[in-house]
Amino acid sequence: MTSIITFKNITKRFGARAVLDHLDLEIPRGKITFIVGKSGEGKSVTIKHIMGLLKPDEGRIIVDGIDITDFEQEELRQYRKKFGMLFQQAALFDSMTVGENVLFPLKEHTKLPLDEMLKRVEMTLAQVGLPNMQHKFPTELSTGEKKRVGLARALVSRPEIILYDEPTTGMDPLVSEMIDELIVRVNAEIEGITSIVISHDLKAALATGEYIIFLYKGKIALAGAPKDFKSTKDPVVRQFFSGKVEGPMEFL
């Protein structure tokens, strides 16, 4: 496995609590990787480290062979151009319409003619199942719709690495299914793209994921292909699969 992102011995503390505790992690290039774990386990914190939005207290982060841990603002800005990211709460700009939100990354970083950009915006919004929504404002949307606009905004600039923070949470089963299919399709269609998905939904992880990382207590409890997860004897992982409260897993 050639990895595109490597965490070496990463520790991140908030107050006294180490959310990531000497974490070693590798994300394979060109695949769909799922990061799974219970709520508050540090999944969002992990992908914010990948983007350089948070800095580790200890350890190094290597992306594409380059150590990004100590990047300054300007280097980070260049580095982030290869990413698309869907935030857990969508994080749409309230002051802009849906169309302007999705247009934003294109307008900032490409030199396409405006009508070309608008066409791409329209197409991407249609892909996430929201045609004719361009002129609405984020406050007029439901949680699931916001999420899909955020998804369109992450996809529109065709990034090399795309990070999805819980893309299907807050959506009905049909739309969830559609989004999962979209993730698979995007990963298949764009040459060399790497997809990283954070999810609670283990069924989706097993169905769509090619590599799964299970975080527990700031470390990896298990990482591997879906078949490794189906056959695992690890009691904590099995408990998470079963969805039962009784078991060895500790709740903070």
Next chain:
Amino acid sequence: MATLTIKNSVVGSVSLVGRWTTERLTNLGAFGRYIYEIFRQACTPPIRWDLIFQQLEFVGNQSLNIIILTGFFTGAVFALQIGGIFQIFRAESIMGAATAKALTREMAPLMTAFLLTGRAGSAMTAEISTMRVNEQVDAMEAMAVDPIHYLVVPRLIASMLIIPLLCAIFIFVGTFGAFVTGVAVFDVDVGIFIDRIKWMVDARDIFNGLEKAFVFSIIIASIACRYGLNASGGAKGVGRATTTSVVMTLLVILFCDVFITYVQLRL
């Protein structure tokens, strides 16, 4: 035993003062870096004209009414107060000039800055801190757009352009307010009123007044945006950031006012 307690408390308070001073200095250092970063970003293309115009409209146009209203009444009331005093010495013909001088050098820049802190500065902090706590600032960074370039620089440039202009309007309207008081209450001759103003207020006064307004505009926008970007902790954090930012801005303006006035009068 007793000496030990005293010794401990002395050591304790010395280290407390030390810690407090270190914290202030660290904050000051961070603020210096922030100001440097703003000016670096301001010199980085592209210039975001659309955002600057949006802010000009917000800071300028929407504050115009309140500036005119406050300016008029400040001038009128001030003239009323000093008119009464000047009358004792039969010097009411220079009350307009005295008001204009005070307005130009001190009251207009200060009042304009205070009004704009409450009106525009607070809104800047509220807006940016809301974006911060809702991860919109993170999203912007994630999309490789510098929040200082996108959010702070347009607000700063717009403020630097429009606040001195608002101050000039304040001076003009305030003097008109004094004029109305002078003519209506103290029966001053129109020609003499204007003549005395020309005699007492020169270009340097106006320049000094606008200079202050210019410095205050930088203080207002940079502090407002700073507190916005540093906010944390949900809706409560937005409220906290806004209040602190307004209080801090007013204090810094007052402090700088003394300093600038001193320098202006010595030069």
